[in-house]
Amino acid sequence: MKYPINIALIVLTSLFALTSCTVVREGEVGVKRTLGKYQDKSIGQGMVTFNPLTSAVQKMSTQTENLEVELNLPSKEGLNIRAAISILYSLDGQKAAEVLRQIGLNYERSVILPVFRSAVADVSARYFAKDMHTGQRGVIEEAIREQMMTNLAGRGIIIETVLVKSIQLPVNLARSIEEKLEAEQQSLRMEFVLTQARQQADQQRIEAEGTRDAQLIIAEGLTPEILRFKAIEAFMALSQSANAKVIITGGDMPMMMNGDEVMAAPVRK
Known part of the structure; x- marks a missing residue:
């Protein structure tokens, strides 16, 4: 009769041992919670043991995450520009416990998205719609990132970069921009043609002056x-x-x- 009891004890002991340890992998940090309270120190990669009756280990990713958002951007002249934007962010592993205590696991929707929408509306309203379609796009992206980092300072979330993936301008505005760019290209081509013509004229004048000088020299020598x-x-x-x-x-x-x-x-x- 002792054998079944011993087997049962071994099985229970094994189950207890398996449920009292976990592995924190690369790109993750763990935060131990004991009796509902998170510890301040984050746990790095490796095996972690804990009492499953009173404790648990919450694992969080510290890798770069991509949050894609589609929304309308207000421009300086009052137009709404449809845009698709990617937010690349990561979690500061040293502040993982603080994030769990103050924000929770759903920090992407609770904090990042509201801060992003506020920052992007504020920044885009400073620029004309055509600026979002030209070389000013990089300036706008960096301004959004900086404002988000300012609003998220000390919250344990790092905004790595903001990328404006696509811009859909109003049809009339897009046509006007294309016509302007085409006119600028034609102007540059005409300037090149005029410059080339001036260079050829200068070359012909120099050659004519050389021929004239040679003839004068010869004429002066023919007594x-x-x-x-x-x-x-x-x-x-x-x-x-x-x-x-x-x-x-x-x-x-x-x-x-x-x-x-x-x-x-x-x-x-």
Whole structure:
């Protein structure tokens, strides 16, 4: 009769041992609650033992969480802009017990969402609708994050970043922005064409000035004496040819006759 009792004791002991320990994994912290009161110190990863009759261990994630929200953003000119926004946040493991005592497990809906809606409405009302569709988007995201961190200071929740994933502008406004951007692109292209034309004109002017300067230099060097000397050299070279030639000169106008052809070369004084 003792064997069944011993087996029962072993089974009860095993069940008690299994229910009196838990494992806190990576990316988690544990907070022990004894008789309804949370301990101040958080428990890191590893095995934790406790008395299941009087205590329990509440595990909470410290990993980055993604909260996606779709809402209408009020703009500075009074328009409502439909937007999808992601909030990346995490829990400060050192303040996990404080979060459980003051907020509870549902801190995402109880605290983060109300703070976000207030911050995003306040920030977006400072900007025009077109700013949310251009390079100002990053500035708006950072402003929302900073305001949320200010409102959540000391609450144990860290807002890592706020990302505006999509913006749906009113149809007329979207068309106006696209037309403006297209006009700016055309203006930039025209400016490029004009700049290129000015560069080509400058290049042609420089080339013309170079040709003119070269001609002036050559003209300055061609004195009457040099021209007369060059003419004599040319006729001397022609006179050495085997063909019959007749050279007639009156001093200023040498002429060369070769058969029926007559060539005249004036010589400047």
